[in-house]
Each structure stands twice: as structure tokens, then as C-alpha cells.
Amino acid sequence: MGTGKSHIFAGKVRCLDCKSTMQKTTNNAKKSYLRCKLYCILKGNLCSKHTIRLDRLEEIVSLRIKEHFKLLNEKEISDELEDTMFKVDVKNLEKELAKVNDEIKTRDTVLKNIYIDKIKGTITEEQFMALNKEFIGEKIV
Numbered sequence: 001m002g003t004g005k006s007h008i009f010a011g012k013v014r015c016l017d018c019k020s021t022m023q024k025t026t027n028n029a030k031k032s033y034l035r036c037k038l039y040c041i042l043k044g045n046l047c048s049k050h051t052i053r054l055d056r057l058e059e060i061v062s063l064r065i066k067e068h069f070k071l072l073n074e075k076e077i078s079d080e081l082e083d084t085m086f087k088v089d090v091k092n093l094e095k096e097l098a099k100v101n102d103e104i105k106t107r108d109t110v111l112k113n114i115y116i117d118k119i120k121g122t123i124t125e126e127q128f129m130a131l132n133k134e135f136i137g138e139k140i141v
């Protein structure tokens, strides 16, 4: 007979034959079963007294849940996340960084050349001052 207490599958497990919900029953060996409610209430021939052991059902359900999560492969999920957002951002940032580094290198080269030109005497003092001011100013900004 049912204990009156609802089980974790209450309202979720249905009898395959009559589609009525399954009621918890406990046998003499203190094992819990789920049994067709229609049979429990009316007995007779309305439905058969097929049962499923509650611990077995819990086992099966937890196994299924675990399988389901196994199917959601962890690596796949992380890869997908990386592909969709992380990787794209990192790639863009790397590109930006490379661009900035190139620019710094170019400016350093230009600045070096200005100094070399000054030393060589190929540019005038005024030109040097103007270029120097321009490039150093830009570099700081």
C-alpha cells in the first residue's frame, strides 16, 4: 500500500498500459516500488499490477542523466565557446597589438633616421627640431 508520501517521480512516471500515474508501494521486505495507480485503487482487471522498483528506477534515471551529460562533451563545449567569443577576441587583440608594435617600430626607425640625418648634417637644425618635436610628441601620445 502507498505510504501517502510522494516520491521524487510523483506525477512523472506513468503506467505504459493505462497512462495513469504510478503510486509508491512498499513490500514486506521494505523495498519500495512504483505501481500503476489505477490498479492500486481499483484492483481488478482494469490494469495489471506491474511494478518497478523505486531504487532501480532511480538508478536508471541517474544513469540516463549522466549519459546525457557525457554526450555534452566538455571539450566540445569549451572549444565551441572559444570559437564563438574568446578566440575571436584574442585574435583581434593580437592583431591590434601587432599593429601598435609595428607603429612603434616604424616611429622608432623614423626617429633614429632623423638623429642620423642630424649627425650626418643632411637636415638643418630647424628641420631636426621640428621633426623631433613632431615624432616625440606623437610617440608620447
Ligand SMILES: [Zn+2]
Pocket (backbone or CB within 6 Å): 015, 016, 017, 018, 019, 020, 036, 037, 038, 039, 047, 048
Ligand atoms: Zn496501468
